[in-house]
Structures are given as structure tokens and as C-alpha cells.
Amino acid sequence: MGILLSKVRIKNYRSIESLTLDLGTNTLLIGQNNSGKTNFLKALNLAVSGTSEISEEDIFVARDERLERKKEAYIDIQFQPTDENGVICLSFSKFWTEIFTDTWIRTIGDYNFVGIRMEIKFDPIKYSYGLIRHCILEWKDSFEDTLIESKSSVFNEDMRIYLQCFYMDANRDIVQDLRNRNSYFGRLTSSKDLSKEAIDEIEACLNDANTKIIENIPSLRQTQISISSIGQTIGSFSSKVEIEPLARKISDLNKGMDIVMQDGDAAPFPVSQHGYGTRSWISFLSMSAFVEMKNKIIKEDGGDDAEQFFLLTMEEPEAHLHPQAQRRLFEQISHFKGQKVVSTHSPNIVAQSALTDIIYFSKRGGKTVVRSFKERKSNDDDEKIFREVINTRADLLFASAVILCEGITEEIALSIFFNEYFGCAPYIYGVSIISAGGQKYHPYLSLIETVGLTWFIFSDGESETDKTVKGAVESVFGKDTSELLNNVVKLENDHEYETYLISEGYGDDIIKAICDYEDDEKFLDKYIDLKDKQNRSNKIAKKLNKETKRDYKTDIENGRVDALIDLCLENKTRYAKAVAKKIVASTDKEKRIPKKVAALFLLLQKVVAKNKQISISNFDTDD
Helix, strand or coil: CEEEEEEEEEEEECCEEEEEEECCCEEEEEECCCCCHHHHHHHHHHHHHCCCCCCHHHECCCCCCCCCCCCCEEEEEEEEEECCCCCECCCCCHHHHHHHHHHHEEEECCEEEEEEEEEEEEECCCCEEEEEEEEEEECCCCCCCCEECCCCCCCCHHHHHHEEEEEECCCCCHHHHHCCCCCHHHHHHCCCCCCHHHHHHHHHHHHHHHHHHHHHCHHHHHHHHHHCCHHHHHCCCCCCCCCCCCCCCHHHHHHHCCCEECCCCCCCEEHHHCCHHHHHHHHHHHHHHHHHHHHHHHHHHHCCCCCCEEEEEEECCCCCCCHHHHHHHHHHHHCCCCEEEEECCCHHHHCCCCHHHEEEEEEECCEEEEEEHHHCCCCCCHHHHHHHHHHHHHHHHHCCEEEEECCHHHHHHHHHHHHHHHCCCHHHHCEEEEECCCCCHHHHHHHHHHHCCEEEEEECCCHHHHHHHHHHHHHHHCCCCCCHHHHEEECCCCCCHHHHHHHCCCHHHHHHHHHHHHCCCCHHHHHHHHHHHHHHHCCCHHHHCCCCCCCCCCCCCCHHHHHHHHHHHHCHHHHHHHHHHHHHCCCCHHHCCCHHHHHHHHHHHHHHHHHCCCCCHHHCCCC
16 A cells, blocks of 8 residues: 555745646646746645745746735645555555654545645745645645644654655756766765775775876876975965875765766767767666665665655656657656656657646746646547547647648648748747648547637538537537637638639639649649540549549530649649648739638637737737
8 A cells, every 4th residue: 555645736836826736646747838837846846855945936926916025835735545556545554654643644534634734934033935834634625724733743754754755857967967966866876885894995995096096197196296285385284185086985986987878889988978868868767776775775674564655756858858769768757666747848758648647737827727637528538539639739738729620731721821921830829730630620629628728720611511610619618609619710602722712713823833843834734634535435534533524625614623623632732832832922912811811810819819828929919
């Protein structure tokens, strides 16, 4: 049996004005930069370990608010017992009951819990902010109603030993760890688990080695003689200066320690000459080794029945790593012995996690807002969301707004039109334009609804498509969706994207784009000739002409247009980029953006400006 940090509440800490979350064994934090993920990780580390520098910058201050000394921040955490499978159960095991004691263990209904409040407040005597820990007596739904022990509470010695939090920020680097005694690597290599006799013997060998190196390298010997004169300079004739090629004491070994890597038959190189991805990865592995050592020591001291709570709080494990390496590292993290709370910007890592493990962070009005996938209305379509969205387009989770369209053709074209309309690529404003793979809008909208993203749909005009779009919106957001349907820009008169462009007078531009792409100015005429021959032979006419036998040449009024439509529909993605680029290059500025596309972008401007989600001048509109 074990324990789980199952609940956390934060009030007035950094960007977090108010937050309440349930945590599991694995929790993945996602969201854009500066949305509050790091603040959340630091809050967890602070609540468990209680070691951190605190200042007035750690107190949440709203816009136009003046910080007063009486304003305080709070972090509440709750531990609950778990069974052998990690499932929350009613009572703590005998081991954890002895660790927490009656001082900390409380009961809600039928189940035990340990509640801890970390209070951050200004100390007028020390004239600085400090930390005060309280035992929570009754856990209620709000901070105000929760009953705490009035006097401060401290962890007993066993709690300090058996409750361990390990924090790794995104700047981890084994090269820096090598020289830092307080790093996980430094603490690991500074461990003095040797007898006094062994230490004396090794240090004598190190002294002999140092002496031989100095004696046998003339330049070092002369340098040592020269710098020894500093004693005369400062008036201390008894002073002694020595060069130490090697550390002389076991406790100082980490100062001169290095890690060397060799790839295949290449010469070995110090890790400092390898990339940051490798250095970051090794830093994590050194932390894992340190945790294993701690667990081993605890087992040796406390016996086989001794349990340990390890909490890993880690930022961006993907830092500096290529996609496959990201997946391998996250696989190693998943085997870490303990509870894990990890932040990431990597779609590859998101795709390796269960939806119920994901918590989405965003900023609204300067405040951190979170949404947990555990609280979704329905989990029935989780498999579809993973298969059709997360595995291929998880980048939408990091977007400010999402435009869904029917196919790849529209996705390609809308990105080009966006660049012409706004003067930059969509990703500059955090906008994702995504093909829903043929009207498969439901899983995308379900994911979007969970995280609260701003969304739009650019839809074909067929009546069946219209029903599909409305059905998907109603299924996800409920029956009263009249206002939400305003986010759908629909082509008219049963048009598909290609037929819409032709109806808007872009036929000549499309023909020119296709002929340029094929490097043949007569390409459409040759296409018509080919189809005419195929129709006459009647061998494959049905397959190529959608079960019609139209004769493009005899239909003087519509034949050439029909041929162009069929050519476009047969090669939708082939010509999408060329056609869109030809349109935006038009000498007529009014025609560079098709009217329905312009309507979509104007709607995007208005909605994001109203929600203040994208504070970019180009998105402002006076309309």
C-alpha cells in the first residue's frame, strides 16, 4: 500500500489567483508558454518540501491592484491512502499511520486523509515573506470553510525522511551538475558510504598521484614554485600553495569529475562537448540514480516493509531532444518510482498520455485558468480523439484559436490566404488551421470544448455537410447552439471549395495556375481531348467522370467549365497551393482573398479581439 497526493488547491500564488485540481499517479500539464505550469510545479514542490525563497513577487496581484502586506497566499495539498494497485482506499497502512501519526491523520466520511496548508505571509519582524505550515483538520470545498490548526505545524522526522519531492526545471544540464554539490549528481557522488580506513587509503593514493604529476611535469612544478611566493607578498611566510591536478579528498571528488561519452568507433569526448539534449537527458538519469540510492538507504534502515513517497515535478522533458528521443525519455519517466507531475509543449509526449492524465493551462486576463480532462462531459469518444486528433494534430492544444476545415485542400489554401490577409503565417498568432479529414468534426470539437479554445469551421455548402456540422456542434455543446453556429462560415449554393472559386470568377486564375504547375499552357485542352477519347471508347468513363459521359466539346456553354471542375476535383490537393498562390498574386487587390475566406478572417478578428486572447494589433478591428 502507498499514498497519493490526490488534491491541490492554490490561492494567490504567482499567476494563480485560485485553482483546485485532483491529481493522479501521472499528471501532464500542457498549454502555451507563460500560462502558469511552472508556477504550479513550484507550488507543489513548496508544499511538500517547504524549501524555497519567498518574496512579494510570489503573491498574486491583479491588474491595477496594489499589493498590501496583509495579503497572503495559500497552497493546500491532500494525501490519501492507496491500495496495491494505486487506487485510493479508505485507511492508511500501518506503516503510514506510524509515519503521519494522529497529529496529521484526519477523516472525511469513511476515508482517512492528511491535509497540509502552506501559508505564505509577510513577517513584520523579519520584514520579509515566510512560510508557515498548518495541519488541515477539516477539508471543505473552499479555502475559507476549511478548518486548520491555528498554531503552526511541523513535519516530524519520519515525514521529512519518507516524503520526498524532486524538482527538475527546463534548464537542467549535467555539465552544471558536475560542479554543483547541491545538484542530484553532486549529492550522489558526495555520498560518504565508505569506512574511515577506506577513505584514508584512497586519499593517500590521491596525494601520491598529485605529487607524481607535479614532479614529472616541469611546467606544473615551476608554476607551483612561482605561485608559492604569494606568501612573501602578503607577509605570511608560513603559507603553502599547491596545485591539485586531482581532488585530494573523497568529499571533493565531484569538483574534478567528468563524464565521457563515445559514439561507436569515434573518439571519446567529455559530455560538455555534446549537445544540450544529451546533457539534459543525463541530468535526469542522474536524478533517477539519486532516487534509487535514497530508496535503497530507506529499505536498509527501515526494513523491507518501509515505504517511500516520491514526487517528481519536471518541466519540459522534451527540451533539446528530437521527437523519437522525446518519446524514449518520457517512457523512462513513466517508469519513475513515484508520483509524477510533468509539464510539456511536445505533441509527441501528449500522444503517450491518457486523456484523463492531462490538465490544460491557459491565461485569461493575466490569471491562470485550468481545465482537467477528468471533468469532461463524456469519455465515450476518447478513443476517437486519440486516434484522429491527438496522434496527428495535438498541436491544436497549444493554439490560441483553431480553424477547422473539411480537407487538406482547404487547409493548404487557408494558410496562404491567412498570410495575405494578416501579413504573417497563422502560427505567428497561435492560430491552427486543421483539416478534419472529411467532416469528422466531432472529436476535434470535443477536445476543443474541453480546453475552452476559440474555434471556427470553414464548411462546404452541401445540405448533407450542413447537417453534419450542425449535428457535431449540437452533440458537443448542447442543443442551444444558435450563437455558436455563428462561428461556422459556410459556402453557399451547395458549393464545394473548388466550385465556389470558379463561381466567384477565379476560373482563369485556376487554369493558369494548373498550366504553370504542369508546365504546359495547353494542359486543360489536352485534358478535354483525353476525356473525349475515353468517353468515346467508354472504357473508364464512369470512373473518371463520376458516372457521367459528358462530352466537354459538344457542350459549348458549360463544357469547359465542367472539365475544369472535374480536373480540380480529381486533383484536389495537387493544385491547392498553386491555385491559392495565383489568387493572392492577382493584380486586382479586391480579388486576392475570396469573399467567404475574408468573412472567416474578419470573424476571427472580432472574436479574438473581444476575448482578448491574441493581443496583436493586426487582430484589432473597429468594425
